[in-house]
Amino acid sequence: MIIAIDGPAGSGKSTVARGVARRLGFTYLDSGALYRAVTLLALEGGADLDDGAALGRLASAASIELRDRDGESVEVHVDGRDVSHEIRTPHVTGASSTVAAHAEVRAALLSKQRALIAAGNYVVEGRDIGTVVAPDAALKVFLTADADERARRRAAELERRGLQMEAREVKAAIEKRDRLDSTRSAAPLRAAEDAVNLDTTGLESKDVIERVLELVDGVRAAGTS
Ligand code: CDP
Secondary structure (H helix, E strand, O other): OOEEEEEEOOHHHHHHHHHHHHHHEEEEEEHHHHHHHHHHHHHHOOOOOOOOOHHHHHHHHEEEEEEOOOOOOEEEEEOOOOOOHHHHOOOHHHHHHHHHOOOOHHHHHHHHHHHHHHHOEEEEEEHHHHOOOOOOOOOEEEEEEHHHHHHHHHHHHHHHHOOOOHHHHHHHHHHHHHHHHHOOOOOOOOOOOEEEEOOOOOHHHHHHHHHHHHHHHHHHHHHOO
């Protein structure tokens, strides 16, 4: 069974997807970590971020491994190196949407994602999971929240990791990425037609997790009736 959770930055995807996976005993897949890992490699290698073909080759060749740390967080290893922290710096985050816009990069990472989720029960989080990666997912959820709240959440998350950034600056960065992700031609950020839209503004993640679990129960009940 695949559960797809899509939405823009700061909508609560990671916390909710991780929480739902833990409660159900499913594996959690953070597709954004793959795009971030390729972006890190591109920046470190001095690649031209507008060269889709070269970035696609980089994405295909990279060995990216996601290792679960007791269901609490996921370690990201690229070619054997732990890059869990590096991939979440504002520099990598800012460049990730440019790298992710290339069809060649998306094709390479699509194969990796499909191979991972082919066997087993997964909660997959991203931008195009319900539309492209797992169009047959048993449940698709699209999370949103207003831009100010998303910026506050992201600023708090950065602070927890020791990075100070003003909420205003975070909001501008998020809005820029939303714009790039929503307007690209390859697999843009959008809700699948059959996705359940959940506005998480003002909600705590535990409440959103409960709501998604209710939806899973509904899907399971429909499957057995
Ligand atoms: O955590 P946050 O929502 O800020 O970002 P992320 O999920 O780690 O994704 C980082 C970037 O990767 C996004 O801004 C997208 O450009 C790209 N991405 C994508 O294009 N498709 C996905 N399925 C996941 C991420």
